[in-house]
Amino acid sequence: MDSSEFLDFLTSRCSVREYGGTELSPREEEYILNCAVTAPSAGNLEAWDVVVVRIREQKEALSEAAFDQPHVAAAGSLFVACANYVRSMSRYGERGILYAVQDTTIACSYMMLAAHALRLHTCWVGAFDEDVVRDILHLPGHVRPMAILCVGRGSPPGSLTPRMASSEHVHEEFW
Numbered sequence: 001m002d003s004s005e006f007l008d009f010l011t012s013r014c015s016v017r018e019y020g021g022t023e024l025s026p027r028e029e030e031y032i033l034n035c036a037v038t039a040p041s042a043g044n045l046e047a048w049d050v051v052v053v054r055i056r057e058q059k060e061a062l063s064e065a066a067f068d069q070p071h072v073a074a075a076g077s078l079f080v081a082c083a084n085y086v087r088s089m090s091r092y093g094e095r096g097i098l099y100a101v102q103d104t105t106i107a108c109s110y111m112m113l114a115a116h117a118l119r120l121h122t123c124w125v126g127a128f129d130e131d132v133v134r135d136i137l138h139l140p141g142h143v144r145p146m147a148i149l150c151v152g153r154g155s156p157p158g159s160l161t162p163r164m165a166s167s168e169h170v171h172e173e174f175w
């Protein structure tokens with residue numbers, strides 16, 4: 001893939017919120033997870049974990065926890081990316097909290113792009129009641145759910161979302 005193909009790959013991804021209900025195959029899930037572990041992480045500690053959810057009742061419960069977002073229930077599989085604080089804090093102390101959040105966000109981004117490479121559709125869901133998600137997934141206290149990544153086969157929206165120009169983000173040398 002050359003650099004312009006890479007940019008096309010990135011710009012062709014969009015959030016999909018309508019899914020047809022087909023499951024992911026074990027190979028597709030494995031590919032997504034194998035891509036996630038290639039992500040960089042602070043001290044190479046990989047301070048993230050993921051709960052893969054396929055069972056309908058679990059997806060429905062998570063949809064409710066996500067303030068009734070229907071795409072959470074409709075996706076083929078959910079990848080709930082969790083920061084593992086203990087893994088990072090054991091080396092980095094308080095700073096490890098920030099590193100675990102970053103590690104998790106990068107790993108989840110890789111999962112999203114891996115799914116896109118498989119021509120699957122995704123939606124990153126960050127709005128949910130954390131305590132309810134903890135209960136549903138039986139999460140231990142040292143991990144924090146950061147994102148529910150919906151993955152499946154769906155219907156992309158008719159148009160891509162607009163973006164700010166990169167120049168609007170950039171400051172040269174000083175803020």
Ligand SMILES: Cc1cc2nc3c(=O)[nH]c(=O)nc-3n(C[C@H](O)[C@H](O)[C@H](O)COP(=O)(O)O)c2cc1C
Binds near residue numbers: 014016017124126127
């Ligand atoms: C941190 C974060 C939280 C998000 N939370 C939600 C969410 O709760 N529900 C949802 O439908 N989309 C959510 N999104 C998806 C964004 O709305 C979407 O990425 C953004 O509008 C850009 O559109 P695009 O992904 O189609 O390019 C979230 C994305 C991020 C990165």
